[in-house]
Amino acid sequence: MPHTPGEPDSTPQKPPKKKRPFWQELPILLGIALVLTILIQQFVGKVFLIPSESMETTLHGCTGCFGDRVVVDRVTYDFTNPTPGDVIVFRGPQHWTEHEIAPQDTGNFVTKTLRGLGSLVGFAPPDERDFVKRVIATGGQTVQCCDPQGRVLVDGKPLDEPYVHWTDPANPVQQPFAPVTVPAGSLWVMGDNRNNSCDSRCQGGGGVNGTVPVGDVIGKARFIVLPPSRWSGVSDYDAQHPAALGAPAWQQGLPLGAGALLAFPALAAGRKLRRLAQRN
Template sequence: MSFWVELPVLIVVALGLAFLFQNFVARVYSIPSESMETTLHGCTGCYGDKILVDKVVFDFTEPAPGDVTVFRGPPAWLLREGPQARPANPVVWFFQQVGSVFGLSAPDERDFVKRIIAVGGQTVSCCDSENRVLVNGKPLTEPYLYWDDPGNQHQQSFPPVTVPPGTVWVMGDNRNNSCDSRCQGDGGSNGVVPVSDIIGKARFIVLPPSRWGGVSDINPQTGQAP
């Protein structure tokens, strides 16, 4: 078989393997907003980080505080965000879906990326006298926090919320520029994310090359990496 006959077969096989890998093992996602700065770069309409998300890790372990996760937006979150418009042109829609599988464009569904702060059974609140989030009455250590306005480093306060079993409380690292469990679904227990909606854990920044590296997963409750 000549090279030019083999080439299309090799391309199809390579694309098929990549499709299976991204759907069942790990997938590349684009960061669409600034809510996780500076851990993850992103902004509306700009070239944000592309991250590799491990889709199998939570088949063997439970999501833990400090994990940066990608998850499907729960109904309360989607209600706030509003419906996402689908391109009228079916050809554009098709290539958008194909591109999203390979991390070349945003997926059609509403996916979010945030850091887990507390898990089911824990009580989270903000803030203590030093402007720190508390979990079970103990202040968190959060070296990853970013303040886009250095003159305003005061976190939004909220009363104690006990996270229901089977859910997690998530927040953005860009603490004053992130709509997360504090405000989604009007906050409180409506802002939690079901563990079943978590797609996977962010492991690596794969693009751009200047940003290559692992994604910090320091546990804010212990101040240490797992």
């Protein structure tokens, strides 16, 4: 029946929908944050656990200490190649892993799932055999050790390497190796803990077999996120060109934090869509 002006409107009104309490929305927020975190880590930046002391003291992985968790930028190398001084995470090339015994697949479905989720956010070692080292030379360059002062040479020029850690500071001597010309599309990598790292010098027997194809690089280590006492950027000091400065590590941010921040606007957008659907 049409409403007559001046008369009270008898049309039944829908009671306003009560806003869902925060404790009910919290699981939704956490779920969205987790999904966004996984997506961000797969395509933008991933958190890795450092299980080895080969990068001391730049990255902690020492026996008995809390290993560093680092954010690895997975975007930069989609547009450019690794350069000298970059700290990179990469899959072990065939020459590095061909003699290793494959890890046993133990645990039930729940254990495997939890371990997989843990590796995604850096609280468990990743399943694949990944390594973290510093780029010393790139394709076409010749690297060798050492000059009379015990320094690594690239194309005959000594490197300035302030990041090198000596297990015995009173005896800063590293093992010499013959000149190696790095193949095009490959990298020569070494650990900062120079006398306690099996890297391009020894992996695969050393030489060309010790180089790492650029295609095996997962990303660039940008920021230490755990433990809190170690919060800092990861140095990408170019020992070939000491005056060159890398991009600030803080630009990459923390994937988990980004996921949590993005969860709120995503939930708000979901609410708006539900309201529009109810009106229609």
